[in-house]
Amino acid sequence: xxxxxxxxxxxxxxxxxxRAWRKxxxxxxxxxxxxxxxxxxxxxxxxxxxxxxxVEKFLVDPGTRVPVGAPxxxxxxxxxxxxxAAPKEIPVPAVAAAAPIPVAVPVTPTxxxxxxxxxxxxxxxxxxxxxxxxxxxxxxxxxPGGRITREDIERAAKARAAAIPAVLPAAPSLPAPxxxxxxxxxxxxxxxxxxxxxxxxxxxxxxxxxxxxxxxxWLNQENLKRSVEDRLLYGVLLLKAVALxxxxxxxxxxxxxxxxLLVKPEIHVGVAISLRQGGLIAPAxxxxxxxxxxxxxxxxxxxxxxxRAGSLRSSELSDSTITVTSLGEQGVEGxxxxxxxxxxxxxxxxRVEDRPWVVDGQGLAVRPLITATLSGDxxxxxxxxxxxxxxxxxxxxxxxxxx
Amino acid sequence: xxxxxxxxxVLRILGTIAPEADLSSIQPGVAFRDQLDLDSMxxxxxxxxxHKEFNVDIPEADYAKLATLEGCAAYLESHQTSPA
Numbered sequence: 001x002x003x004x005x006x007x008x009x010x011x012x013x014x015x016x017x018x019r020a021w022r023k024x025x026x027x028x029x030x031x032x033x034x035x036x037x038x039x040x041x042x043x044x045x046x047x048x049x050x051x052x053x054x055v056e057k058f059l060v061d062p063g064t065r066v067p068v069g070a071p072x073x074x075x076x077x078x079x080x081x082x083x084x085a086a087p088k089e090i091p092v093p094a095v096a097a098a099a100p101i102p103v104a105v106p107v108t109p110t111x112x113x114x115x116x117x118x119x120x121x122x123x124x125x126x127x128x129x130x131x132x133x134x135x136x137x138x139x140x141x142x143x144p145g146g147r148i149t150r151e152d153i154e155r156a157a158k159a160r161a162a163a164i165p166a167v168l169p170a171a172p173s174l175p176a177p178x179x180x181x182x183x184x185x186x187x188x189x190x191x192x193x194x195x196x197x198x199x200x201x202x203x204x205x206x207x208x209x210x211x212x213x214x215x216x217x218w219l220n221q222e223n224l225k226r227s228v229e230d231r232l233l234y235g236v237l238l239l240k241a242v243a244l245x246x247x248x249x250x251x252x253x254x255x256x257x258x259x260x261l262l263v264k265p266e267i268h269v270g271v272a273i274s275l276r277q278g279g280l281i282a283p284a285x286x287x288x289x290x291x292x293x294x295x296x297x298x299x300x301x302x303x304x305x306x307x308r309a310g311s312l313r314s315s316e317l318s319d320s321t322i323t324v325t326s327l328g329e330q331g332v333e334g335x336x337x338x339x340x341x342x343x344x345x346x347x348x349x350x351r352v353e354d355r356p357w358v359v360d361g362q363g364l365a366v367r368p369l370i371t372a373t374l375s376g377d378x379x380x381x382x383x384x385x386x387x388x389x390x391x392x393x394x395x396x397x398x399x400x401x402x403x
Numbered sequence: 404x405x406x407x408x409x410x411x412x413v414l415r416i417l418g419t420i421a422p423e424a425d426l427s428s429i430q431p432g433v434a435f436r437d438q439l440d441l442d443s444m445x446x447x448x449x450x451x452x453x454h455k456e457f458n459v460d461i462p463e464a465d466y467a468k469l470a471t472l473e474g475c476a477a478y479l480e481s482h483q484t485s486p487a
Contacts (some may be wrong), residue, residue: 224463228451300444308453329443
């Protein structure tokens with residue numbers, strides 16, 4: 001038996017409104033099924049459960065505004081949630097000005113709270129902490145050997161929820177929020193997350209120009225073989241190239257939590273999608289590096305449609321390990337974006353534009369060029385590794401048949 | 404279908420792609436992308452919807468011909484399957 005809590009769906013979420021229950025009392029719910037719809041300042045989210053069980057009790061009525069981490073329901077789980085793949089903790093390399101290639105020397109960042117020692121925390125508890133936005137370093141452990149357990153995280157989440165002014169009932173008739181109100185709240189939440197990012201993350205920025213001729217020529221030929229419904233946009237080539245390059249520079253596929261870099265074992269690229277009423281959202285394309293271009297395109301289309309229709313799933317908002325944003329269609333030449341915490345990197349792409357390009361050192365030719373940029377967190381990576389990453393992106397885009 | 408009927412269908416499809424758009428203000432000779440906030444994903448979805456509605460295979464090379472309401476209607480009219 002366990003409490004099902006209001007999930008933490010991104011750095012900018014502090015509370016949500018329960019819009020509806022999707023299950024009935026006593027009904028069985030399987031892993032990955034939707035239990036509730038929650039409205040955040042950015043979108044309506046379908047909240048999944050990560051373990052199967054039976055709904056025992058609802059603690060909150062639809063229409064209620066609930067802080068992140070507050071109990072929503074009681075679920076009798078089939079078994080203790082299975083362990084998830086643990087992220088790899090790696091030491092943070094020193095950032096040494098004028099050092100040609102920094103070596104991996106563990107250092108203590110001075111601007112952040114530093115845990116007394118290595119945290120003993122189960123993978124399940126770590127994942128739950130990430131979902132609920134709880135910093136494990138602030139949790140009192142109760143497990144053997146000072147290990148932080150799932151129950152410790154749940155207790156911390158409840159304590160935090162209790163500290164927030166009581167659950168606020170919304171209007172009982174559940175009126176849809178006015179678009180202007182929603183836009184205003186979305187701007188506030190984006191502002192809060194971006195201000196936090198700029199306050200806490202020492203950004204560095206790199207850019208490189210990529211010749212897309214081979215990629216676009218290959219894409220044109222590939223699309224000739226595909227039906228209208230299966231055609232690819234060049235954007236999925238960029239996403240796949242980023243995902244494959246991350247395998248070579250894994251410290252960029254990571255989050256910064258409790259003063260440590262946690263490299264994620266799986267690559268879930270978050271894609272910045274502009275919403276029609278204004279604002280943006282960056283849901284995850286799960287397992288981006290493992291999918292074929294056709295699968296990625298199908299998932300990407302689905303994700304954009306659901307993001308704009310307001311029917312994303314909770315895992316899509318909590319799982320991104322890096323964000324990619326493209327502003328090429330707005331005519332932008334290069335994007336120097338702000339990292340979305342707790343992520344540690346953001347990749348930007350500008351417009352594809354025919355420009356002069358030196359071919360084989362022989363002479364000029366006109367080529368479709370794009371500016372790829374990296375915003376990196378200097379606490380966990382440096383310009384050298386960032387450069388390796390951008391070079392890898394370029395290299396993958398020069399061999400599109402291998403994407 | 405007449406050209407007028409095709410234009411109505413195209414506008415209906417456009418309404419599903421960009422629900423916030425004021426379709427009554429669409430100027431037939433002006434590019435959709437200059438009048439509506441459409442990106443490449445919207446254009447792809449638009450072409451897929453036209454393909455399904457009119458049963459016309461539209462190669463990528465012809466996308467430019469679909470840029471305006473007038474162009475769209477003319478293209479689809481000329482590619483209509485003749486009734487059996």
